[in-house]
Amino acid sequence: MGGLVSVLFLYGASGLFAPWWAVVMLLLVWLLLFVQACRWWTPRPQAVAVLPVVATVVWFAVILSGGLWLGWTWNGGG
Template sequence: MISRWAWAGRVVAWLGLAGHLCTLPYYLASGLVAPLWAIIVLLLAWLGLLALAVLAVRARSAWGLAVPIVAVALWWCAITAGEVFLGWQA
């Protein structure tokens, strides 16, 4: 029988993966503000974070819940920095 903590780690890891998939529309909609090169870099970062989320699910690690938080923070910082420092506009 699976212990309570192992079960919780599995559920949290799956929630992290689901949350990360919910960030994809924001990354895809970045084309309204960012140039093509920035969108490619952001999508590569998103794919890297997806790999981390899948690894967290396979390892049943609760750290998987941090993946969507990092994804949102990375996207927000990249778009904001592009607007402020590089003059990106919608």
């Protein structure tokens, strides 16, 4: 669960280089993964440990794809 909370930082910080609609979709994906982790907490604790890895791979794939094919660029720094 701590891993999922840590990955939430990546998802939230995506607003620096992704459009708002992509950040909302990423946060919805994170929320679904968190709900799944809560469901698996007791019956499948080993599977919960895999979800932060899945969340990181999904985030990286979305951000990389958006940067390469949709032209998302750095918007931070004023």
